Amino acid sequence: MHSISATFRAGIRAFLPIAVGIIPFALISGIAAMSVGLSIPQAIAMSMIVFAGSAQLVAMQLLAEHTPMLLIILTTVIINLRFVMYSASLADHFAQLKQRWKWLSAYLLTDQAYALAISLYQRKPHMHYKPWFYLGAAISMWITWQIGAVVGMLVGQQFPASWQLDFTIPLTFIALAMPAIKNRRLAAVALCAAIMAGATVMLPYKLGLVLSVLAGVGLGLYLEGRQA
Amino acid sequence: MMILLLIIGMGCVTFLLRLSFISVAGKTSMPQWLQRCLQFVPIAVLMAIIVPDLIYQQHRYQLLNNNERLIAGLVAALVAWKTNNVLLTIGTGMGLLWLLQSL
Structure with missing residues (x-):
């Protein structure tokens, strides 16, 4: 990893194996958006603007219960508080970045991109071009998520309610919780x-x-x- | 319109949480007390999301005897704990739910 582009590509390669776990989660977020009655443009806007799977899934359940907006936003803050922890942990590695790249890195921050980057930084504390490895992984994550979510929205309308696909939401969280x-x-x-x-x-x-x-x-x- | 406003609000708070310490990199670091609190947040959030979905349906508590979701969820938790495999966990949970409901 002796150049920006080689380091960026290493980030993409590191992401590929975990895409297998991301795709069902992204599909489910798209399916859930349809099941609570969002339109496809609204669901795409949420996926692009919020880009935080757990918070989106809970917000959709709250929307279905006609929860006041401020309470949904408060719940979003609670669920996403962990990003503050990740942000602090990555900050020193991103200190050299220009402000606009810091903004992009922040927008792309997810559990998966964080986990991939920090484990490499711990193994190679003196590596060059650190942020570019993160960006390679994080951008791959973003593309995978958005495609998966849109596919979920398109197929989500085809499944009958008797399949109870909404149960995949707590199951996804169970899969995340136990190893934690x-x-x-x-x-x-x-x-x-x-x-x-x-x-x-x-x-x-x-x-x-x-x-x-x-x-x-x-x-x-x-x-x-x-x-x- | 309200939905769009909600999405933008959620997007803003989420972005600010993500940007927080990255934006001030090198100038200030996270205070110790905050670090201590935050370590417990992810697991508490996950449990708080999971449990109501499993035990409370149709506006009332449902115990093991007539709650397929609770049984399927507990077995899925065991699978997640033993295998650490997301797909296997979801597959087991859904499969068991369908099986129990067809009985």
């Missing part, structure tokens, strides 16, 4: 958030989501404080 429980403290946080979510499910507009996240984070901080 890496130690006992995270398991306790997960259990606490799960119980709280079960207990508050009757509250309108998924307010229970906000409460459950607060409870989980609170417990995590308490357990960490007790051990320190």
